[in-house]
Amino acid sequence: MTVSILIFLPVLAALAVLLFKNETAKHAALFFSVIELAIAGVFLAKFVPDASIQFEVEAPWIPQIGAYFNAGIDGISMVMVLLTTVLIPLIILTTYKHQYKNANVFYALILFMQAGMLVVFTALDGFLFYVGWEAALIPIYFICSLWGGENRIRITIKFFIYTFAGSLFMLLAIIYMYFQSAGQTYDLHEFYASAALTKDHQGLVFWAFFLAFAIKMPLFPFHTWQPDTYTEAPSAGTMMLAGIMLKMGIYGVIRWMIPIAPVGFITWQHLIMVLAVIGVVYASIIAFKQTDGKRLVAYSSIAHVGLIAAGIFAWNSQGLQGAMIQMISHGINVVGMFFIWDIISTRLGTRNIGQLGGIAKVAPQFSIAFLIIVLGTVALPLTNGFIGEFLLLNSVYQFNIWFAAVAGLTIIFGAVYMLRMYKNVMQGTTNELTATFADIHGSEKLVLGIICILIIGLGIYPQPILHISAAAVENLIHTVKISGKF
Template sequence: MNVTILLLTLLVGAIATYISGKKPAAKVALLFGLVAFVETIVLICQHNAGTDAGYMTQWISNPNIHIALKADGLALALTLLTTALTPIIIFSSFGDHIEKSNIFYSLVMFMSFAMTGTFLAADGLLYYVFWELSLLPIYFIALLWGNDTFEVRKKAILKFFIYTFAGSLFMLVGFIYLYSKTGSFLLQDLYNARLTGTEQYWVFLAFFLAYAIKIPVFPFHTWQASTYEKAPTVGTMLLAGIMLKMGLYSVIRWQIPITPIAAKEVMPTILVLSIIGVVYGSIVALKQANIKRFFAYSSLAHVGLIAAGAYTLTLDGMKGAVLQMIAHGFVIVGLFFVGEIIYRRYQTRMIGEMGGIRQQAPKFASIFMILMFASIGLPGTFSFIGEFNILYGLSQINLWYAVIGGTTLIFGAFYMLRMFQKAMLGETNAKPFADLNTKESIILGVLAIVIIFLGIYPKPLADLITPSLVEIVSYIK
C-alpha cells in the first residue's frame, strides 16, 4: 500500500458524500474518514517496518512537474493528525440541523484530502496545488454555514481568504524562482539548490509571508479571531486543529532546509515576533467575553510558541514543535467542542452568561478540566512534552527566549482557570444543563485518552518524527 490509496480514499469519500444525498451524507463522510484513519495506521506500520510508502511519477514534462509524495515519519505524523481528527470533527456534528448536508460534508472531506496532500507532497508545485485547494472548502464552509448574518460573516471570511491567498502567491513566486535555478520542483532538488545568501533571503521571505499568515504569527494574525468566531464549529475545528499546522509543518519541511543561511540570519527577529504572539495572545484572551474568541486567542498564544520552536533551528526545538502541533490539534478541537456543547444547552457563547455547570454536569466538567490542564501544559498531558522540548530548544539559543516564551504556562494557567471558574463554578444559570450524552462522551473521552496516553508515553510519535528531523537539521549549516 502507498499513500496514493489514502488520498484516493479521501477524494472518493468527498464525491460519495456529495452524491449520497442529504440524509446519509454525515454517515458516509464518517465511514470514509474512519477508513482513511485505518489506512494511515497501516502506512505508519509499514514505515516502521522499513517499507517506503511514497510515490513518484512525472505529471508534466515541460515544465518538469511530478506527482511526488513523501511518506516519511514527519509527513505521516501530520497525516495521522488529519485523518484522526477528521472523523472526530464529522461525528461531533451528528444531530445538528445542517442545510444541504451532502455539500457541507463533502467539503469537509475534500478539505481533509487537500490538507493530507499538502503534508505528503514532495514536489513544490503539487504542494502548492494542495495548499490552495485546502482554502476553497473552508471558505465556503465558513461563508455559507457560519454564525451571525451572512453580511456580517462575509466580511470576516473574505478577509481571511484574501490574506491567505495573497500570502500564497508570494510562495508561488518563490517556487518559480527556485525552478529557474534548479529546473525541478522536487523537494530533494530544492534542498540541494545552490543559492547565494541574498537569493535565500528573498525566497525565505516569500515563504514566510505565506506561512506567517496561515499559522498565524504576530502581527499577521488579524484575520484569525473573527474567522474562528464566524465559522461554524466544524469549520473552526478544521482551521485550528489541522489547517494552521500546514504553515508550521511547511516551515520545517520546506522553508528552513531550502534557505538555511537566511533562516539563521532572520531567526532572532522571528523568535521575537513569535514570543510577542505568545504574550499578546494570552493578554487579549483575558479580555474575551465570547468563548470562541477566547479559545482563538488562546490558540494564538500556543502556536506562537510552536513557531518559536520550529525557528530555533535545533533538533530539540523542532521535535517539540511537531509534538506540540499534534497535541494542540487534539486539545483545541476538544475545547471548541466544549464551547459548542455549552452553546447547544444555553444558546450563548458569552462566558458571563454561564456558571454553575459543574453542579449539573459533573462528567462534562471533569473532561473539560482535563482539556484545560492539557492546554496549559500540565505534566502528564501531551502538551507538556512538546512545550518542554520547545523551551529547551529556545534555551539553547538564548535563555531569555525560553524564560519569556515560558510565560505561556503562567498566562495560560491564569486565563484558563479564570474562564473555568466563571463557566463551570459559581452561581448556576437559570437554564438546566444536561450532562454529556453518548456521542459527546465518546468524542471527549477519545480526546482525553489520547492526550493523557501520549502525555505519559510519547515515544511512538517521537520515534516516528525524529529521523526526518535529523535529516532536515543536517541541511542547516
C-alpha cells in the same frame, strides 16, 4: 502500496457523499473518514522510523512545465498524516447533533479539504505542494461562508484574501526555485541542492515562503484574520482550521522554507524569534480580556503557535521534536476546546462567559471532560501538552535564556486565563440559564471520551510519536547545517 491511496480516497469519498442526503451523508462521511484512518494505521504499521522517504509515488503529471505527482512519507510527514486522519472522524462526530442545510455538500467539503491537507503533508514536488495548499483553502472558504455566523461573508473574504495573497508569494518562490534547480524541476530535494544561492536571493526566497506560512499559522503580526474567522466559522470549520490547517504553515516552515533557504533563515532568525515571542505574550494578554469563550480559545491558539514557532526557529532537535508532538497535542486539545464551546452554545444559545456558572453541578461528566481538556491545554504534567511545551522551552533556552523566560509566560498566562474561564463557567451556583444544562450523551460523550484518553495517554507515554519523527528530524537538521554552514 503508495501514499496515493491516502490522497485520493477522500476525493472519491467526497464525490460519493454528494450522492447522499441529510443523515445518510453524515454517516457516509464518518464511514469514509474511519476507513481513511484505518489505512493510515496500515501505513503506520509498515512504516520504518528512519530518515528515508517511504510509500513514494512519482508519476508524470504536467511534463510540459516539469511538474510530477511526487509524494511520499517520512517521519515528519507520518506525524501529520496521523494528526489529519485521527481528527477528521472526530470533527465529523462533533457535528452529529447539528442539522445542516445541504449536508451532503458540507461533508463533501470536509473530505475534499482532508485530501488537500494530505497533499500538503506528503508532497515532494513544489508544484504539487502549492496545488494542495490552495486545494485545502477552497473548501474551508465555502464551509465558513455558507454555514458560518452573521458576519461570515465579510470575515471569510478577509480570511481568503489574507491567505491567498500569502500563497502568491510562495508561488513566486517556487517558480524562482524551479529555474534555479538543476534540470529545472520542482523536486523538493533539488530545491535543497539549490541552497547555494546568494545571501540576498536566499533572503528573498525565505521571505516569500515566510509570508505564506506565517499567515496560515498565524504568527504575529499576520494573525488579524484568525480570531474573527475562528469565531464566525461553524464549529466544524473552526476545528478544521485550528486543529489541522494551521499546521500546514508550521509544516511548511520545517519542510520547505528553512531547508530551501538556510542562509536566509540564519540572517533573519533573530527577528522571527522576536515576532514569535511577542505573539506568545500579546495573544495571552488579549485572551485575558475575552468574554466570548470561542474567541478566548482562538487567542490561546495564537499563543501556543507562537511558542511552537520559537522552538522551530531555535533549530535544534529538541525544538523540532517538541514542535512535532505539540502539533499533535494542540490539534487534539483545540478540537476538544472548541467542541466544549459548541456544546455550551448549542444548549444555552450563548458563549458569554459572564452569563454562565455552576454547570458542573448539573453536568458532572461534562465538567470532568472540560477540566481534562483545560489541563492538557495548560500543559499540566502527565497531560499531552506538557512534553511538547517542555521540549520547546528547552529549545528556546538553548538559543537565548531571555527569549525562554518570556516565551515561558505562555504557560503561566495560559493557566491563569484557562482556569479562570473554567471556574466562571463550571463552578459557583447555577442561574436561570444554566440550571437546566443537560449532561453529555451519545456522540458527545464518545468524542470527549476519545479526546480525554488521547490527552492522558500521550501525556503519560509520548515516546511513540517522538520515535516516529526522530530520525527524520535529525536528518533535516543535519541537512540545513551543512547547506547553511552553521
